Amino acid sequence: MRISILALDGLFDTGLTVTLDALAIANRFAQRRSKTALFEVSIVGVRKRVRTGQGFLIPAQEAASVAKPDWIIVPALTTSTPESLIPALERKDVKQAVKHLLAWHGKGAHIASSCIGSFLLAETGLLDGHEATTTWWLAPLFRQRYPNVSLDESRMLVSSGRLVTTGAAMGHLDLALWLIRKASPDLSQMVSRYLLADIRSSQAPYIIPNHLAQADPLIVRFERWAREHLKEGFSLQQAASALAVSARTLQRRCQSVLGKSPLDYFQDLRVEHARSLVQGGVDLEEIAAEVGYADGATLRSLLRQRLGRGVRELRADLR
Known part of the structure; x- marks a missing residue:
């Protein structure tokens, strides 16, 4: 060859x-x-x-x-x-x-x-x-x-x-x-x-959501809002109203800048925050409550799905 x-x-x-x-x-x-x-x-x-x-x-x-x-x-x-x-x-x-x-x-x-x-x-x-x-x-x-x-x-x-x-x-x-x-x-x-x-x-x-947000002022504002509401269920209309834009505008801007919906990006931020807490040794049930999930089992499945790694593996990274 x-x-x-x-x-x-x-x-x-x-x-x-x-x-x-x-x-x-x-x-x-x-x-x-x-x-x-x-x-x-x-x-x-x-x-x-x-x-x-x-x-x-x-x-x-x-x-x-x-x-x-x-x-x-x-x-x-x-x-x-x-x-x-x-x-x-x-x-x-x-x-x-x-x-x-x-x-x-x-x-x-x-x-x-x-x-x-x-x-x-x-x-x-x-x-x-x-x-x-x-x-x-x-x-x-x-x-x-x-x-x-x-x-x-x-x-x-x-x-x-x-x-x-x-x-x-x-x-x-x-x-x-x-x-x-x-x-x-x-x-x-x-x-x-x-x-x-x-x-x-x-x-x-390896992706750091905050770095992606810096490419657009509206996405920066959306990220700040999202981090303040990780414990709550996501509402596109609530997010758009808080940012003084239409839901359609926020949806389009996220898609064009990030290649994903506002909900998907919101989930990315949840996963990023959860991972940092997992690696800090915080109890899984406490982490689930912190990022808006009903229980640790649901969060465990989400981390595995999004990161391809389980809680034990994530904690082992820092040993």
């Missing part, structure tokens, strides 16, 4: 190196078995040398000379805020990279992106009409900029046709393990054990 990693100035160092390391480890194990490496990996760029986010210079094969790899991987840029990312997407080298991605895809190549790399892939228009994921804290910006993409930032990896997107930061490793598994499930398991890493299905346990 021929894999080209598209490197641009300011790329996320960890994303690049963890991808290279995982694929190199897989090749070493494969060669022990059959004397043949599974992956032919190259770094390509619109320039011959690329400066990483940490300031290291790395050589790159010129993209114009690359005919058609089996896979193109687009790692993240070190631009973790909207204020830094939006100007980066307007750079000349990024525009050139977009053209190369379109050309490679037109020739039949598969394209995978990780973390903020999904923004660069979305710039091509190839994700329009497809499902995708991205780094969770930039999901509101992604929805605003690419309304034709079906975004679900709770998922860690989304495969749609010849396009693959993965979630935040260490999603680069999830992507590498996924590619290895496509070539050899046994080999993927071996690499996972050596790296003490597994493919994760969800980003949900």
Whole structure:
């Protein structure tokens, strides 16, 4: 399998190196078995040398000379805020990279992106009409900029046709393990054990609701109101009245910014608060009352459903 990693100035160092390391480890194990490496990996760029986010210079094969790899991987840029990312997407080298991605895809190549790399892939228009994921804290910006993409930032990896997107930061490793598994499930398991890493299905346990709310003033106000009413049953009309907007406006704004209903976001805040209390050792029945649930059993089921982990596991995290 021929894999080209598209490197641009300011790329996320960890994303690049963890991808290279995982694929190199897989090749070493494969060669022990059959004397043949599974992956032919190259770094390509619109320039011959690329400066990483940490300031290291790395050589790159010129993209114009690359005919058609089996896979193109687009790692993240070190631009973790909207204020830094939006100007980066307007750079000349990024525009050139977009053209190369379109050309490679037109020739039949598969394209995978990780973390903020999904923004660069979305710039091509190839994700329009497809499902995708991205780094969770930039999901509101992604929805605003690419309304034709079906975004679900709770998922860690989304495969749609010849396009693959993965979630935040260490999603680069999830992507590498996924590619290895496509070539050899046994080999993927071996690499996972050596790296003490597994493919994760969800980003949900890592999402901080407060960070998502900051993208919109109305959502910030809604979050404050919601935190003050966690003990009560949720009422869309009551929330909208308190914020001096219509229920329809609040519903639409939550959907456009957060990709979910006001009730779903209210539930996210309940789960976040409950998790912090669980990890603080508070009795489960007390926590249930604090976040508006009838009993501990109901809360236990909700935590398992939303976080994929039980009370015992959550408390064990801090030991």
